Amino acid sequence: MKSNLITRGGHDLLVAELKHLWHEERPEITKKVNWAASLGDRSENADYQYNKQILRKIDRRVRYLGKRLEELHIVDFSAEQAGKVYFGAWVDIENEAGEQKTLRIVGVDEIYDHHPQHISIDSPMARALLSKQVDDEAEVMTPSGKKTWFINAIRYEPSEKPD
Template identity: 45%
Template sequence: MSKAFTKESDADEDDDGADGGLPPLPAGSKNYMTPQGYARLRDELLNLMDEERPKVVEAVHWAAKNGDRSENGDYLYGKKRLREIDRRIRFLTMRLEVAEVTDPSVHHGNDQVFFGATVEYADPAGEEHSVTILGIDEAQSQHAQVSWISPIARALLKAREGDVVKLVTPRGAQEIEVLSVRYPAPGVVGSAE
């Protein structure tokens, strides 16, 4: 059958979601990022370009020599993986180009919530929670990190220790109390955890 009549499903699916599944930056805002987050994304980009992509290109080249490409699993998987790598490289390059690196340690000792703060707060039931406010591309919820554009971060930003702020959730608005605010010490590598 002619390729003109077949659906290129892999290419169609791979081109969707070129952002890597991360939320887009709000219009007109900066891509705030900590120095550690920037370094981590830059290391990932360099690893993809210098190590992983050349290995996959070599595997695809080898597989292409083995005959019928339409039934060659190594070739088909390799081409798909190469598209994934190229998409991630484009995404990382774009995000790093517009990154606004902000060092939260400049606020060390401050009791007001800014980007990079680790905030302990109490919900209406009195249960205590802790979150670190980071950039969109570096926040990991499994580590109690939230993006600065998340509802909890927006409610907490600019608040001070002891303040009660309103958090709007799908279940309605609730008041939360800021218990403490911490920042990493200047010169300390790592987050404010």
């Protein structure tokens, strides 16, 4: 089961995507479908069929986002989190071989191809890091066995700190 947690920034991105799809992409594709339909025989009209397929894809995503946004719980940074790894944290870690990574613990809806540093709160790595502090060790079970990571730094997005 996927968690319903999301950072404020992640929530804002999903809301922006929904608005873009509904107010910009969908009306544009709808015009193309109507234009192609006006040409007549729809069964052999590639423009009509292609744009109708895109419209269905947009509608599916709009429905999904509408439902998902209602289920999500925004987690903002609170002062009690300072110094420990919690949801939304950026964590610098290092293993015994000296390999270093910077990861951010986020909700499943915030993991995108263009954010390779984002890991799901539901992942084994995130679970191992939660509640840890700088200089703590986190042991993570991987397919190749147990791995130990050392926590070098913890920080939170400035935009998510309370005023």
